[in-house]
Amino acid sequence: MTTDYTSMWKDLGLDLTAHDALLGVLGQAYGDIYQSQKNRPSGMGYFDFVVSEVHGLRVKELMDAKAQGRKVIGSYCVFVPEEITLAVEAIHVGLCSGADFAMDEVEKYLPRNTCALIKSAMGFKLAKVCPYLECADMVVGENTCDGKKKAYEVMGSMMDNLYVMDLPQVKSSEGKALLKAEFLRYKDAAETLTGKTIDVTALKQGIALVNNKRKAMARLATLRHNASAPISGLDSLLANQIFFFDDPVRFTDSVNALCDELEKRIEKNVSVADENTPRILISGCPMAVPNWKLPAIVESSGAVIVGEESCVGERGCRNLVDDSADDVDGLIDALVDRYLAIDCAIFTPNTERTDHIKEMAQASKADGVIQYTLNFCQPYAMETMPIENELEATGLPTLRIETDYSQEDMGQLQTRVEAFVELLK
Template sequence: MTDNHLMWENLGMDVKTHDILCEVLPQAFGDVYLTQENRPNGMDYFNMVVGDIHGLRPAELIKLQEEEGKKVVGTFCIHVPDEVVFAAGGIATGLCSGSQFWVPGGEKVLPTATCPLIKASLGAHFDKTCPFFRICDLFVGETTCDGKKKAWEILSEDAEMYIMDIPQMKRPQDFKKWEEEIRNYITKIEEITGNKVTEESLKEAIVISNNKRKALQRLNNFRKLDNIPISGRDVLLIHQIAFYDDPTRFTEMVNKLCDELDKRKEEEVSVFEKGTKRILLTGTPLSIPNWKLHQIIENSGGAVICEEMCTGIRYCEALVDESGENIDEMVENLAERYLGHINCACFTPNKARIDDIIRLAKEYKADGVIDVNLKFCNIYDTEGYFVEKAMAEAGIPCIGIETDYTDEDAEQLKTRIGAFIEMLS
């Protein structure tokens, strides 16, 4: 028995079923990632992390739990501030699941007409086939969308959950309300970890998180170049890993990669052929290991140069103001960033997202926009009405794509996306 298998058994996982996933993941990763030419060497770290995704980091988390008494807090949404967990000496890890492998398990308890991300997350939990779900001391849910809001009730039958009620609008009173939610979240995390959140620890956590964002921003900036030194799928992978890796080590590794990309920039190295069309993706998140669209686009004459998504710009672009001097000010700054600067379709109205897409399309010199919707995500699907209208007005070619985690629509997507990219020529 490998060390991983022993760990998974100790975690009470369904090891036999999980083995099926362990068999298919390397093949999928190889197909999407290792077929690429001229990848930066700095990708080695991220290859390693994802290569043993259910081994390396879980083992590390368990060690920190056992040896240092640390608590692991699992989250499902970029509106939930990691800083609070860090400031209380805890570990935050994202739990959104991106594989069809987990979907049937979710469908045992959820309606079929639920988005695959939510179904996969609950499936990963109830089928006991994801170590991260087994390790967490607390799950933190939110009321961002109907599917998640109601799914947490089912998840909470089998795990300790804490729910943050995110305002559905962004009026001045909603910021006050979100501050109150963050304050209550601090109290809950202090309880769970047994540690106080102090001015010092919260300030430090804000800086750590900002540094991670800055590194990701630095990485994204290379995609604005005419000669793009890194593929879209590689950047996506890094964004996905950002959700569960140690933030300080992750930042260091991203910056190391960026040093290498600086050299590529000087040497005008591009991983794409001349004439490759620059595609901006907007819409629902692409959780690990959901690499389907990037693979199709980048195998069809396109380069993904920006993701206006939770697994992309929405996660890293805005910083928390670091000038807060006391807890109240810091909470206010957190609320400002986590409510004000994430333009999720869960808000009404959400015009700022449309402005973001147009701005990003310019900054990243997009030739076209693909509006991606995970099947049954009603909020992004409805907002697509405004995205398509605004793109038409701005003269930016745009198509809407609806997909899920299966491969059933791969051929259809290849045809549609291929035709769209061809049309851009």
């Protein structure tokens, strides 16, 4: 980082010693995993900079915005509509949940058999090491899986600004009505927080900003379909991760600039991988910063990742919101339609997810699919076996990986992934 942010972190109430340790580990991991890659697009320089300033410059921007009266809303899930947040001129940020922190403390509140992502979210709170969480004016939880639903009950006692959004389990007319009621309730809460009222213009503007981000990500996803592999899976994942907390306009511009470069790379056949490198689609649980464990193993095992069927990936950012309605209610309906199309494993039935994995595998010319599940994530774990059967019936080899954020199983995972990659050659 170019600036000393210590006083800002101190003002936010961070535990400076623990936070320094976190940044040290993060920097080390980033150097080892990212900066050791060869032939990266120069457009990744922007994303490298964002990571180098991950708890610095971006947090300072939020603090400056707060000083000017804007509000910050933090969330843990792709179901919280950023469009509404932007319509009240607030800033929407994804919150830290990608690394183990204060696990001993966490296990005083949550069962050991809880997924790493949920434990991490609580660990960052208990250890006071997430500046985004500490500067948020409102934190939005959501009733997705049982684990998160019940963990928010506990986290509610640790912060006074937690708001929980309910979600349906079935895409029925009642389920849709519930989601609409919850989006309207969130709109009210955002309006109350900011003192602003959402009109058509403001909501259309919010929708346009997020649609543009999504369009840029779709462009990146499509460029990765090219047989020449113009960018690594690790770098693409990073863009997907930064999607959640960077300034939306700057982020969109940076992804589009990267895509311009990738188009040129494709023309010139510039690649990050040799011809005939096995192409792998990753499918399953989200990978929040700095959870680069599995992709690092895959890409150091001689394969290239060509897509992420994940909340931090195509499941989270595909599909645009129809902005043609001319009143707020109509735009809210359009938001509901877009978000209800997310094929998250919390829904039942969720056969459209299998269809989407097949489509992604075909479009990206994947040679195999790795199903990635966090230990104790029941919804995704439960979908793993039926999906494996369906994919293998189409001749697509699959590998199931169940892990957490620890480094203990690295050797074992490396061995299993290498064997899978060998199989695809």
